[in-house]
Amino acid sequence: xxxxxxxxxxxxxxxxxxxxxxxxxxxxxxxxxxxxxxxxxxxxxxxxxxxxxxxxxxxxxxxxxxxxxxxxxxxxxxxxxxxxxxxxxxxxxxxxxxxxxxxxxxxxxxxxxxxxxxxxxxxxxxxxxxxxxxxxxxxxxxxxxxxxxxxxxxxxxxxxxxxxxxxxxxxxxxxxxxxxxxxxxxxxxxxxxxxxxxxxxxxxxxxxxxxxxxxxxxxxxxxxxxxxxxxxxxxxxxxxxxxxxxxxxxxxxxxxxxxxxxxxxxxxxxxxxxxxxxxxxxxxxxxxxxxxxx
Numbered sequence: 001x002x003x004x005x006x007x008x009x010x011x012x013x014x015x016x017x018x019x020x021x022x023x024x025x026x027x028x029x030x031x032x033x034x035x036x037x038x039x040x041x042x043x044x045x046x047x048x049x050x051x052x053x054x055x056x057x058x059x060x061x062x063x064x065x066x067x068x069x070x071x072x073x074x075x076x077x078x079x080x081x082x083x084x085x086x087x088x089x090x091x092x093x094x095x096x097x098x099x100x101x102x103x104x105x106x107x108x109x110x111x112x113x114x115x116x117x118x119x120x121x122x123x124x125x126x127x128x129x130x131x132x133x134x135x136x137x138x139x140x141x142x143x144x145x146x147x148x149x150x151x152x153x154x155x156x157x158x159x160x161x162x163x164x165x166x167x168x169x170x171x172x173x174x175x176x177x178x179x180x181x182x183x184x185x186x187x188x189x190x191x192x193x194x195x196x197x198x199x200x201x202x203x204x205x206x207x208x209x210x211x212x213x214x215x216x217x218x219x220x221x222x223x224x225x226x227x228x229x230x231x232x233x234x235x236x237x238x239x240x241x242x243x244x245x246x247x248x249x250x251x252x253x254x255x256x257x258x259x260x261x262x263x264x265x266x267x268x269x270x271x272x273x274x275x276x277x278x279x280x281x282x283x284x285x286x287x288x289x290x291x292x293x294x
Contacts, residue, residue, distance in 0.1 A: 003029075003040070003084065003102070004047040010035025010093070021139075024148035025104065025240055028139055032060070032097035038090040045085060051105045052084040053115070055123070055159050057132040060097035063090055067120025074098075079123040079131045081163060086119045099139055103156065110233060111160035111190055112183040118163045127162035134158065145250065146258040149237070150194040157191025181208070182218045189230055193237065196262050199230045234259045235274050238267070242279055243286035252279045 007016070016033035062075040067088040074080055082088045083105065108115045123131050134155050141151060164183040185208060189199060204226070205215045219225050224232070241247050241255045256267045256279070271279050 003049045003052070004044040006039040006041065006044060008037040008039065010037075022246060023101075023138060023141070024145065024152040025107070025237060025244075026152060027102040029054075029100040029102055030097070030139065031100065032095075033092070034095055035093055037092075040084070040089070041087045045087065050085050052102050053105050053108055054082050054084060054100045054102055055131065055135065056080050056082075056098055056100035057135055058096065058098045059136070061092070061094055063092040063096050063098070065090060065120060070120060072120065072122060077129050077132050079128045079135070079159075081118055081121055081123060081159070083116055083119045086116065088120060099135055101135060101138070101155070106236075107156055107190075108160055108163070110236075111156070111186040112164045112167070112180075114167055114179070114183075115160075115163055117167055121163075121166055123159060123162040124166065127158060127165070131155070131159055131162065145241075145247065145254075146194065149258045153193045154191045157187045157189075160187035160190065178218060178221065181210075182221070184208070185215070185218065186229070189226075190233065192260075193230070193233055194258060194260050196257070196260050199226050201226055231270055232274070234261060235271055238271065238279065239275060239282060242283040248287075252283070255279075 012034065014034055014036065016036065017031070019030040021028045021030070056074075057079045058074050058076050060076070062073060065072045065074055065080050065082070065088065067082055067086070072080065084102075085105070105115075122128065134151075138151055138155060141148070161184050164180050164187065167180060185204065188204070188207065201212050201215055205212045208215075215226065219229060222229075237259045238256055238261070241250075241258075242252070247255060253264055256264060261267045268278055271277075271282070275282055277285070
């Protein structure tokens with residue numbers, strides 16, 4: 001999926017290169033070129049590619065990000081975050097290169113509902129350099145779908161936790177602080193979604209220095225439980241992969257295993273309850289929807 005943007009060339013010869021690479025459920029974007037401005041205003045937003053966000057780092061030289069009325073410098077090792085549904089501009093005064101992970105907004109929103117408030121911000125140290133290093137490593141990775149899923153969940157969890165940490169000073173009430181705490185807990189869980197283990201409530205509560213009762217209340221505030229939330233996130237990712245033509249040769253069992261499910265009987269029952277059909281029928285329906293009319 002391409003992202004509509006308007007390009008304004010700088011002085012001198014113009015060059016630009018865009019490479020897209022699928023990586024698990026996301027797309028990696030490798031961009032380089034000469035001096036220029038890349039503009040995503042409301043016209044480009046209306047043109048398509050909505051519901052995505054971008055976590056990016058420079059790999060050569062530096063640039064500027066303009067968003068939310070602020071202008072922020074970007075350089076190698078710094079990580080910035082933008083929502084694709086909100087205007088922003090990237091400006092490069094010389095030759096440049098950067099990597100960006102184009103992530104489904106629903107993945108971020110599931111972990112930190114206030115993610116849009118972070119638009120145009122920086123993922124600050126110590127997390128920022130770690131996210132940048134992981135993003136660079138992901139770019140060079142060429143492994144199995146299961147490995148890609150594990151790397152993505154770690155990347156997403158780290159990024160979401162950092163976004164929540166940046167929003168914490170804005171929390172004025174206890175309820176808001178609890179929502180941010182729940183976001184950090186979800187980010188921690190998201191980094192382990194691909195691992196074939198059950199969520200350990202006691203260990204999770206200990207990591208966040210809260211009681212198990214407090215942990216239960218946090219999830220109850222959203223009418224769910226720890227186990228139900230983890231299962232829901234895994235099912236959503238399985239459903240997405242089953243509809244992805246890139247994974248057409250992978251079995252349902254392989255896809256379910258890559259998202260941490262160990263019991264296929266449980267997967268089939270939970271999937272049918274969530275989506276109304278079995279995983280096999282879900283995949284067949286997706287293939288029929290995308291196949292050319294006879």
